[in-house]
Amino acid sequence: MSGQKIRNMEEFAALSGLSRPTISKYFNDPASVRSRTRERIEEALARHDFRPNIFAMNQNRSLTKNVGIVVPYLADPFFAEIARIIERRCIDAGFSPILYSSHGQQKLEVEILEGLTALKPAGVFLAPLGRLSDRSAVERFCRDVPTVLFDSNIEGMGEAFVGSDNVSFVQQTVDYLCRSGTPPCFFEMRTPANPNANKRRNAYLKIMADAGLEPHVIQVDGEGWGFEEIGRRGMHRVIDAWPLPTNTVLCSNDRLAIGVLAACYERGLRIGRGEGCALRVASHDDHPFSRFTCPALTTAAHEYELVADKCMTTLFSLIEAGGRFSTREETLIPARLILRASA
Amino acid sequence: MSGQKIRNMEEFAALSGLSRPTISKYFNDPASVRSRTRERIEEALARHDFRPNIFAMNQNRSLTKNVGIVVPYLADPFFAEIARIIERRCIDAGFSPILYSSHGQQKLEVEILEGLTALKPAGVFLAPLGRLSDRSAVERFCRDVPTVLFDSNIEGMGEAFVGSDNVSFVQQTVDYLCRSGTPPCFFEMRTPANPNANKRRNAYLKIMADAGLEPHVIQVDGEGWGFEEIGRRGMHRVIDAWPLPTNTVLCSNDRLAIGVLAACYERGLRIGRGEGCALRVASHDDHPFSRFTCPALTTAAHEYELVADKCMTTLFSLIEAGGRFSTREETLIPARLILRASA
DNA sequence: GTTGGGAATTTACGCGCGTAAAGAAAAATC
DNA sequence: GATTTTTCTTTACGCGCGTAAATTCCCAAC
Incomplete structure (x- = not known):
């Protein structure tokens, strides 16, 4: 917390007594540097609280750590709930989830997908509007970005679908x-x-x-x-x-x-x-x-946790597979009956 | 939609018969170029569908077009609803809203604020957790980023507060x-x-x-x-x-x-x-x-629309004022009684 | 036709970081 | 202690765009 503000990785490298490329390696994967080096960096990090510039980081990368989550209507607590769980899981896995709601409007869904493409996300969870979706826009999006559909299946779109049976x-x-x-x-x-x-x-x-x-x-x-x-x-x-x-x-x-x-x-x-x-x-x-x-x-x-888990594991294996599956994966998760007073 | 993919602004400038700085000017403010020039650009845009690289754009800018919206718990339909309206308004005003939910957790709220700082947002709407908020973290955030608090007031934090009376x-x-x-x-x-x-x-x-x-x-x-x-x-x-x-x-x-x-x-x-x-x-x-x-x-x-409107106008005037108000603005919006069957 | 001023162009530099290659240093192996 | 292997440093270039300064162009008004 002490010391002056660090402007860039160069300065931080100097302060920690290492070279900039080493620092860069550390931020891309802390395990890729020797443990002694890692300690030195983390110590300097505690003292100066430096964070690399996100925009500069992503500009030269073909793939970022961003993950998109798109739901058709966030004011529906069902989607709020499922989005919440997926979001949590993404953070735990070291990704930066970004949440979008189409608010039930085709035009907005298209805009979201276009904007999302520009963010070069590592992957996207997409719960499409369904009947109201612009099929060609969704198709174009899925070609550019590794996508796992959930909740609403649209035949043939995305590399996988996770939903309810x-x-x-x-x-x-x-x-x-x-x-x-x-x-x-x-x-x-x-x-x-x-x-x-x-x-x-x-x-x-x-x-x-x-x-x-x-x-x-x-x-x-x-x-x-x-x-x-x-x-x-x-x-x-x-x-x-x-x-x-x-x-x-x-x-x-x-x-x-x-x-x-x-x-x-x-x-x-x-x-x-x-x-x-x-x-x-x-x-x-x-x-x-x-x-x-x-x-x-x-x-x-719905087995909310199971659905979220399956979404996550599916997208991770999709990312590791380079964004493409040889065959489209479909997972349907069965229901759990809840008996209450109404019937 | 025709033609090959454009890689960068340089290529697009060549295709539209203009220079790159002119194109750059156009994207930052379409009204800043002559109407004839604007037409030529938009015509080329229709033919080739080019979008400037977000990361490169933002890297050299002190302020982006990003606007953060942070709510304490998105699975609460009240916040989903207010976030939905604010989000819509931001898009209409040409900003890129990014929605976050703290999910009721202090740690997550702090992480969100730190991550948001790195995005250099033009402004942020923050509905803090309240009693559970890390006051010093919120304070630090508000110093760095032009912030309008809403829903929950925390005395002295942010440049303005918009909430209910x-x-x-x-x-x-x-x-x-x-x-x-x-x-x-x-x-x-x-x-x-x-x-x-x-x-x-x-x-x-x-x-x-x-x-x-x-x-x-x-x-x-x-x-x-x-x-x-x-x-x-x-x-x-x-x-x-x-x-x-x-x-x-x-x-x-x-x-x-x-x-x-x-x-x-x-x-x-x-x-x-x-x-x-x-x-x-x-x-x-x-x-x-x-x-x-x-x-x-x-x-x-709540007068959802009024609250959202006031949030928007407040943040806009805050942005225009350079991120600081001379005195903290507080707006309290009165309620509207809804008579139904329960009382 | 001349002139003036706004608009566009050219030129040039910088942002902060990724990344590759080659060499130096440190650690591990025998 | 010499050798191999791993890790780090140095050097250098590129990404795509913002932006400033100086110049040239276009258009309209006189």
Whole structure:
């Protein structure tokens, strides 16, 4: 903490009694210099608190230590949570994560990808908008930058995909709902932006068909990322057209379910599996708030830590492989059923 | 989109028939070159899609176009929301926002500030952890970088503070609750990290005293950012020790209130102002989810857009003033009462 | 047509660091 | 103690752009 400010590596080298290239080596990999030398540098570092200029460092490097994390909508706590874990892991691994949110807008996603390219990142975790993504822009980006897609799969883009096994999600909730009561109908948005929604509906249809049960899909209108409000308004319409085909509602995701529960509460419908309950409601994602809904939501949980871990290991092996895999890797992580009071 | 890849500004200058310094001028400020020249550059730009190297650009500049946004906990939708708006505004103003979350950890906040310093940002929006912040680290940072504090004020740090007028928040909720029913007790964490919590409690005490009413403060234990769970557990204890001093509970913030509502639901207590309701519950912040609680939460809302706007204009004038104000500016923005079903 | 001034060009240097090559020094090996 | 191996130093060049100074150009006004 003492002494004058160091301007550059040259000065710091002089103060630590070493040459600049040695210092440079140290900063690129502390293990690449002799332990005695390392000690001398770290001692000088403690005294003078020097940090090499990031811009000068990266300018001459084809690859930086930057890692991009792009999510479609950060105000959705699901993405905030997954981004948080990945970010933490990146820091621990010595990378500099940079977090971006597309805020649900195609134009912004494209801008982010273009800006990210200029940062020459070692790798990028990309959760694309999905249906709203500019496919050609994403494709161009993935050609330039080693990319691991997560959450939303877009066929053929990126070197790998890490996501949730939507079939497992729906299988677990439907199984549980069937063995504990009436088979569920499926509640979803008519035009979901996220491809997982389509996979979940198809899984529902197949599982019901395999079990010899009649499926019922309820589709509600609405655009954008205000899922709770879409679910709430949609459920009000459903209640207006009472009765439902079944007393059990399986929502495509927790945010819709939160809206559904709100609508039911507003209409005086009791939710749960006990006496006097009009409906059971279950869902998917284990949204951070779903344990605080009234009643608490029965849902299929993402294994947040597992997903984040798999993302990390995948990107690291991708980086070590020079940014390309011979074949595109797809990892689907199964769900964990969480039983709460709503179903 | 045609033609070969451009490697650097030199090549691009040749292709557009101009000199490199002119191109450089254009990228630093398109208005600084003659309109004819600008047209020629933009035409060449459309054909070849060149972007100057960020690292080389910033290396020789004392100030970049980077703007840092630091929030204490991004998985809290309140911060996600405010960060989203500020980010959008920065982009529109031609800056490159970079978003960081301290994830509630002092060490991480310090690391972020140190890393941010190295990016030579034009300015930074900082919502500090509060009680958990390393004051000396924040102080050092603010000396080096033009900083606007928001959300949590730390006396004397940064050139300006933009936040909410906690007195206005509490005034509005207490006034409403008093004129529509029993005066409220105040529900909060015993050791809140955020200084706003203390300001709100003090405001409550003063307002009650001024009105000649007896205040009741309920403090629940808990550490960290899991406010909903802290509120839920705390409320269960309160219900165990029934009755409350009053049938009206004013929570310090919406996330605590969400937990309180969950606990009440679990114990079969009806919330609201109607017949058969055991309690009224109100709160502060207008958290993005508080309109979907059961019942929907009566609360005092932040003027998100106003706060974001004020943050932006403050930072811009700070940047134009060369990074220093003669006196520290403090802006407090009043609340907007939102009446819903819970009180 | 002349003139003046803003705009563009040329020239030249600097930023802080990566990195390569060759030689010197230190450490490890026998 | 001599040899090999590893590590460090020296030297030198390059990255892509900012920026300043001096010159030349263009355009408009007179």
